[in-house]
Amino acid sequence: MRAGWQRMVAVGVCGGVLSCGGLARPAAADQDPPTISQAFAGPRPGEAIGIDLLNYERRPGVRLVAESPVFAAPIRMDGPAGDTDGEGVKARIPAWVKPGFYPLVVRARGRVVARDTIEVKPPKRPSIDVDEDGAGRPGTKVNLFFDDLYPGETGDFFTAHSPAFASPVRLAHDERSWNNTRTFNALNVRLPHTLKDGTYAVWVTDAHGRRKAVSRLEVRSARPGDEDYVGKAEGPAFFGEADHLLNARAKGFTIAPGTTMYVRWQDAHPDPGEEERMTATSPAFQGPAKLSFDLLKGREGDDPIFWGPARVRPDLEPGSYPVTVVSHRGRVKKTSYLTVTQGSPRHADDGGPPAAVWAGAATGAVALGAAAAVLLIRRRRGTSPS
Structure with a gap:
């Protein structure tokens, strides 16, 4: 299991509640008896579980202790240790423990108030996972999780390799891992948008270059019939001032040489990574215009918007010039035309009165x-x- 990425599993088995001389209130007919819950149930040797006692009124000075043959020592559950933070008091399972089922009891002043069972699962060899399903589109970002919890495994320097990665990826120790001290990961690893469809090996090496674990990554581009195959692209459209984005139009836009104008593009389903590489090109521009993805612009319900400035060449002759945007890895190509006029007005015509x-x-x-x-x-x- 990967800490921080699995859900806490609460397992409660009601045990017989003894008459504890006021240590635990007897359960009323409509009240549940004290039970033990386990967070991260089903641990492997070397992992930890969280233990909490439910339906029990804790009282100052009453010593609560969890005991099991699977623990190296009894676990205190009262006092500062009783501050569970929602995951329970941490109880480590030693690496030498054999798989199986072990009894668990919680005692108050030496008397049992609840019983349960701990299932210790077999250890597993080190493994590397790519997200949850091991699949992705070209241009997407994936997450890598390396589980190195196995008897005898050591070291803290690991690297993930794959022909699908632009370069080897260093795996960092996950210090937030609550139950597994041998978890390493790398988040938001970009797959190149030029990556071809196929199955790619992913493997992990240690500091000495020894291979520790191997997995596979399936890469598949959007295909006809997929919602994101060509999206629903609109544009390019033009406007003359940065705060006039909603006035953008694809036809009838005029501009003077040497003027800065703006280009807008919209797409219901952009390809992964296009927010970082969308451009508009034109022989009228001094260079490609980078169109930045903008979550704030537009109206509620609008398709995602890309927009950015373009500097019109100062040496242009009057006429009509194409502006082109190519997206979805070349599957979508759209062109609109702007009109270059004589003279040098202060700004472009972006929809105001002539x-x-x-x-x-x-x-x-x-x-x-x-x-x-x-x-x-x-x-x-x-x-x-x-």
Whole structure:
């Protein structure tokens, strides 16, 4: 088992509750008797379990002790040891213990208040696991778990190797492991997005290069019929200012040479890793525009959004220029066109009123102001003394 990745298993077997002279309250007809729960039940030699006593009213000064032939010594459950943090008082199973079933009792002032059984499972050779199902898509991140709990195993330097990895991966000791002191892992190991479909060996070596464990990783790209095969891509669309993303449009966008504009792309199911490598290309741009994945932009329910700035070349002739985004490992390729105009306006046209409208409005405002001035002069003349 891997600590931190398995669920705690609570096993309670009700034992006979003795008359303990006030140590434990007798169980009422509608009250459960004291029982023992085990976290991480079914340990292997060398692991630990958590023991807790349920349905029992603990009292100051009452000594609680768990005893079993499987323990190297009795386990105190009262006082500071009784602070279980939800996993129970830690009880280690020595590495020399043989597999089998062992009795467990909890005593209060020497008298048994609950009984249970500990099942010790056989040890297993060191093993390496890749996630839970040992499968992944190109470009995904996988997690590696190395279990080295076996009698006689030592060392703390281990490396995972595979043709599916860009380079060997160092496995770190999992210090958070509660029940297994020989757990090592590596999280978020990226599989190259160019990785071909197939079955890849994964193996672990120690500091001396000796192979300790072997496993396999299945890699399979999305195929026709899979929800994420081509996603549901929309774009590329364009907008002129960073805060006008919702005004982006794929048609009718105009821009002046030497201006910075923005490109938006949306996809319901991006390929794994595309959030780090999505770009838009165009002969109108000074270089590829990196489109960053943005979880905050957009409206509720929108498909995932990628967007980023693009600098338009200052030497462009007026005309229509293609902008292309390629995704899903080449399975999706979409092109929109932007119009490059003459002149050098301050920013691109991103959906606001056309310049002619603003010019007309300005002319109207000037005319209205002149008319108001004439009217005011006339009114003053009409009221002045003759």
